Amino acid sequence: MSTQAPPAPTCEVHNPTEQWLRMDRIPHIWCPGCGIGSSVNCFTDALEKSKIPRDNVSIVSGIGCTGRTAGYLKLDSFHTTHGRPIAFATGLKLANPKLKVVVYSGDGDLFAIGGNHFIHAARRNMDMTVICVNNMTYGMTGGQVTPTTPLTAKATTSPYGNFEEPFNLPYLAESCGAVYVARWTSFHVRQLSKSIREALLKPGFTFIEVVAPCPTLYARRNRLGAGIDAMKYYREQSEIKNGAPTRDVALGFQSKIICGKFVDTSRPTWLEAQVQQHRAVLGDKFTLAENWEGVGEPRED
Amino acid sequence: MSDSSVMIRIGGEGGEGVISTGELLSKAASRAGHSIMTYRIFPAEIKGGLAQFQMRLSDRSIRAIATEFDHLMAFNQEALDAFHETVADGGCIYYDPSECDLEGMEIRAETIPVPLNEIAKEHGGTNRGKNMVALGFLARIAGLDLSVTRDLLTEKFRRKGEKILAVNIACLEAGYEVGAESSNGRAVLPSPPNGDGGGENGRRTIVISGNEATALGAIAAGCRYMAGYPITPASSILETMSRHLPRFGGTVVQCEDEIAALASCLGASYAGQKAMTATSGPGLMLMGELMTLASTQELPVVVIDVQRGGPSTGLPTKQEQSDLKFAIYGSAGEVPRIIVAPASVEECFHLTARAFNLAERYQLPVIVLSDTSLAFRTETIPEPDVSQIVVENRLQPTKAELVGYQRYRDTPTGVSPVAIPGTVGGIHIAGGLEHDENGSPCYTGSNHNRMNAKRFRKLETLREDFDEWVADFEIVEDAALGIIGWGSTKGAIQEAIEMAAERGIRVSHFHPRIVSPLPEKRLRRFLEESPIRKVLVVEENFTGQFSHFLKAKFDIRPVEVLKAEGVPFNPSEIFDAIVKAEADL
Numbered sequence: 094m095s096t097q098a099p100p101a102p103t104c105e106v107h108n109p110t111e112q113w114l115r116m117d118r119i120p121h122i123w124c125p126g127c128g129i130g131s132s133v134n135c136f137t138d139a140l141e142k143s144k145i146p147r148d149n150v151s152i153v154s155g156i157g158c159t160g161r162t163a164g165y166l167k168l169d170s171f172h173t174t175h176g177r178p179i180a181f182a183t184g185l186k187l188a189n190p191k192l193k194v195v196v197y198s199g200d201g202d203l204f205a206i207g208g209n210h211f212i213h214a215a216r217r218n219m220d221m222t223v224i225c226v227n228n229m230t231y232g233m234t235g236g237q238v239t240p241t242t243p244l245t246a247k248a249t250t251s252p253y254g255n256f257e258e259p260f261n262l263p264y265l266a267e268s269c270g271a272v273y274v275a276r277w278t279s280f281h282v283r284q285l286s287k288s289i290r291e292a293l294l295k296p297g298f299t300f301i302e303v304v305a306p307c308p309t310l311y312a313r314r315n316r317l318g319a320g321i322d323a324m325k326y327y328r329e330q331s332e333i334k335n336g337a338p339t340r341d342v343a344l345g346f347q348s349k350i351i352c353g354k355f356v357d358t359s360r361p362t363w364l365e366a367q368v369q370q371h372r373a374v375l376g377d378k379f380t381l382a383e384n385w386e387g388v389g390e391p392r393e394d
Numbered sequence: 395m396s397d398s399s400v401m402i403r404i405g406g407e408g409g410e411g412v413i414s415t416g417e418l419l420s421k422a423a424s425r426a427g428h429s430i431m432t433y434r435i436f437p438a439e440i441k442g443g444l445a446q447f448q449m450r451l452s453d454r455s456i457r458a459i460a461t462e463f464d465h466l467m468a469f470n471q472e473a474l475d476a477f478h479e480t481v482a483d484g485g486c487i488y489y490d491p492s493e494c495d496l497e498g499m500e501i502r503a504e505t506i507p508v509p510l511n512e513i514a515k516e517h518g519g520t521n522r523g524k525n526m527v528a529l530g531f532l533a534r535i536a537g538l539d540l541s542v543t544r545d546l547l548t549e550k551f552r553r554k555g556e557k558i559l560a561v562n563i564a565c566l567e568a569g570y571e572v573g574a575e576s577s578n579g580r581a582v583l584p585s586p587p588n589g590d591g592g593g594e595n596g597r598r599t600i601v602i603s604g605n606e607a608t609a610l611g612a613i614a615a616g617c618r619y620m621a622g623y624p625i626t627p628a629s630s631i632l633e634t635m636s637r638h639l640p641r642f643g644g645t646v647v648q649c650e651d652e653i654a655a656l657a658s659c660l661g662a663s664y665a666g667q668k669a670m671t672a673t674s675g676p677g678l679m680l681m682g683e684l685m686t687l688a689s690t691q692e693l694p695v696v697v698i699d700v701q702r703g704g705p706s707t708g709l710p711t712k713q714e715q716s717d718l719k720f721a722i723y724g725s726a727g728e729v730p731r732i733i734v735a736p737a738s739v740e741e742c743f744h745l746t747a748r749a750f751n752l753a754e755r756y757q758l759p760v761i762v763l764s765d766t767s768l769a770f771r772t773e774t775i776p777e778p779d780v781s782q783i784v785v786e787n788r789l790q791p792t793k794a795e796l797v798g799y800q801r802y803r804d805t806p807t808g809v810s811p812v813a814i815p816g817t818v819g820g821i822h823i824a825g826g827l828e829h830d831e832n833g834s835p836c837y838t839g840s841n842h843n844r845m846n847a848k849r850f851r852k853l854e855t856l857r858e859d860f861d862e863w864v865a866d867f868e869i870v871e872d873a874a875l876g877i878i879g880w881g882s883t884k885g886a887i888q889e890a891i892e893m894a895a896e897r898g899i900r901v902s903h904f905h906p907r908i909v910s911p912l913p914e915k916r917l918r919r920f921l922e923e924s925p926i927r928k929v930l931v932v933e934e935n936f937t938g939q940f941s942h943f944l945k946a947k948f949d950i951r952p953v954e955v956l957k958a959e960g961v962p963f964n965p966s967e968i969f970d971a972i973v974k975a976e977a978d979l
Contacts, residue, residue, distance in 0.1 A: 172825030184661025
């Protein structure tokens with residue numbers, strides 16, 4: 094009988110997501126119970142399954158908690174100013190259409206200060222995937238009301254309850270012309286990952302809303318408990334209705350959450366439309382940009 | 395004004411054809427081999443209000459538009475009232491008697507009635523062709539050949555159908571005939587040295603506006619991405635690029651606002667493209683946010699600011715040089731930028747091309763401070779030789795540098811190699827947060843100091859790279875007076891200095907092309923190693939922005955010669971300031 098302790102296991106344990114992360118930047122800034130990290134896991138999983146080469150993916154973020162995503166991903170990443178990731182991504186995509194351009198940002202960044210860019214990029218069917226983590230508050234600045242804060246919910250700037258009608262994001266995206274629109278919560282990791290993969294592989298303006306908890310600010314101020322309580326709420330109150338009319342999926346305070354893929358359609362992207370129009374009018378005088386080979390050719394959808 | 399040049403002004407109601415008359419006349423004159431410079435002033439509204447077109451024709455090259463006229467064509471009473479006093483002694487006013495009443499007016503110049511409306515009705519049934527009558531009339535007054543003008547008109551109206559063309563030609567010819575009767579004994583231009591559009595030294599010449607030259611300069615320098623938002627007086631840059639870039643494999647996006655415009659340019663630049671936006675003061679303010687991002691991320695980008703009268707919406711169609719301080723200092727935090735200021739239409743082309751090279755070499759935003767007077771002015775310029783344009787590209791990492799790649803490596807020049815997305819091993823983050831050499835956010839004081847120093851070191855490197863081109867200056871022997879100006883005032887200053895020289899007053903002149911960072915060594919030489927005892931700073935704003943900038947760096951007390959009236963300096967105004975300064979010496 095030996096009194097010696099067994100040797101410590103020598104194998105190193107690695108999270109499969111690590112290869113996609115800048116590990117020197119970990120630990121991240123997100124609070125315990127926050128939904129952004131789960132969404133990032135879904136994103137890296139989707140990216141891996143999509144088989145898009147890493148060097149061909151570029152991620153663009155705005156400002157805020159979700160805006161920090163770009164900084165943690167081991168991809169060519171761009172951390173822009175507040176509200177501008179879509180505008181930036183537009184130039185990036187047009188200068189190099191071979192890149193898969195992903196905008197990853199929050200509800201305040203994309204729909205308050207960045208709202209104008211969102212509606213126009215969707216209208217143009219600009220080729221990019223926009224992932225909005227909707228935690229219904231400005232996290233990094235301390236819990237102010239956003240354009241998606243549900244009615245009656247409290248925020249530091251709506252201390253008596255929000256009285257402004259919030260955006261119904263899938264409805265907004267579809268109205269503006271997005272060709273792919275889905276919503277999941279951070280509880281629906283498998284479905285979310287699948288949706289992100291579909292969106293990444295689809296040409297045109299694709300949009301995914303990720304309803305996620307902010308336990309530190311939104312949940313605490315509204316007495317909604319910890320992260321685990323949010324998961325329970327998502328599990329119990331979510332209903333998956335693929336193809337649901339987007340006008341019917343608005344969110345209320347702690348209301349039922351309609352999830353699913355709502356829109357999956359097709360129309361020419363800005364790049365394709367530009368090439369087709371200029372080629373038709375200018376004929377031989379039109380010159381295709383150096384790295385645009387294949388743009389404007391018929392595609393298989 | 396030299397004897398070999400003729401000044402013509404046309405005035406009338408906006409939408410009446412004043413501008414088109416002037417444009418066609420100037421094209422015809424240019425085809426006949428004359429040098430021209432034109433300027434237009436029009437109301438911000440599309441119809442109504444007083445519009446005017448002015449034009450200087452010469453058999454030599456022209457530097458500035460003068461404000462005393464030999465000929466005035468008044469389409470209506472308002473134009474006659476506003477402009478009759480600007481006609482020089484010995485000049486002549488032509489007016490439409492059905493629109494103008496001279497009774498009770500004190501007019502110095504000779505007046506000749508030209509029934510524009512009546513002649514137009516005679517030939518076309520309506521008075522819509524009256525600008526063609528005016529064109530024919532003025533073409534004869536200027537001594538232009540009828541056939542040149544007629545050919546031009548044919549090119550312009552051919553597409554509109556035989557009938558419309560015929561009416562316009564008939565109006566033109568009728569006007570020309572009336573002009574023949576009125577031009578007897580009047581000073582007109584001598585025949586140009588050669589009538590085939592050839593300019594000085596036999597080089598081919600073209601007539602373009604400052605905005606067109608800016609757009610073409612950008613394309614010549616390799617710009618293949620432009621994003622913008624409509625704004626007077628910069629819109630025609632976006633329009634020109636929209637027309638031409640698809641032919642060169644480039645992309646133009648008219649964005650939802652100026653913020654999006656510059657943001658998408660930074661996206662394109664990040665992807666390795668040469669990108670540009672063009673705006674005016676109000677748009678530049680919106681771009682402030684992205685300007686600082688560009689400096690922090692060290693992305694090359696060119697921002698054209700066609701200055702207009704401010705503040706706020708201000709005088710949208712009028713001249714002012716009042717965005718200088720915002721261009722230099724308008725930022726959250728401290729950022730290095732380069733500011734260049736073209737002084738002529740020709741420089742709009744070459745300086746814009748250079749701006750791209752500066753942006754690429756130093757990985758910085760470069761602001762080109764053009765202005766309304768350059769934007770709307772057309773000039774005869776030698777056709778730029780595009781093969782002579784040097785095109786520079788940003789420094790890229792070597793294979794060795796891509797191992798453990800550091801995007802913001804602190805180098806002796808401040809410039810670090812930049813990997814284009816898609817480069818294997820070159821993955822990096824570019825962000826607006828203060829970062830370390832890898833691009834990762836880092837807020838320590840020592841890192842902030844170090845990165846500030848790195849970014850600003852690029853301006854020092856630029857100063858060391860300065861060559862002859864950064865400033866134009868002429869130190870005149872024994873001149874006790876010196877003039878410093880910037881941007882579009884150059885021609886007027888040069889003419890004023892010539893006028894002074896004729897009076898025996900010697901004046902030296904310094905005109906930087908790079909306005910910030912200042913070519914300090916050269917300026918010091920100009921100020922301190924010359925006999926200059928008094929400096930005049932000439933600029934078109936109310937507060938003396940460049941003068942403030944100079945006073946902050948040099949121990950000088952300049953005489954500020956300022957004008958903020960919505961129109962450019964007349965050389966005589968600067969001449970008057972020279973005479974006064976000389977008397978006060």
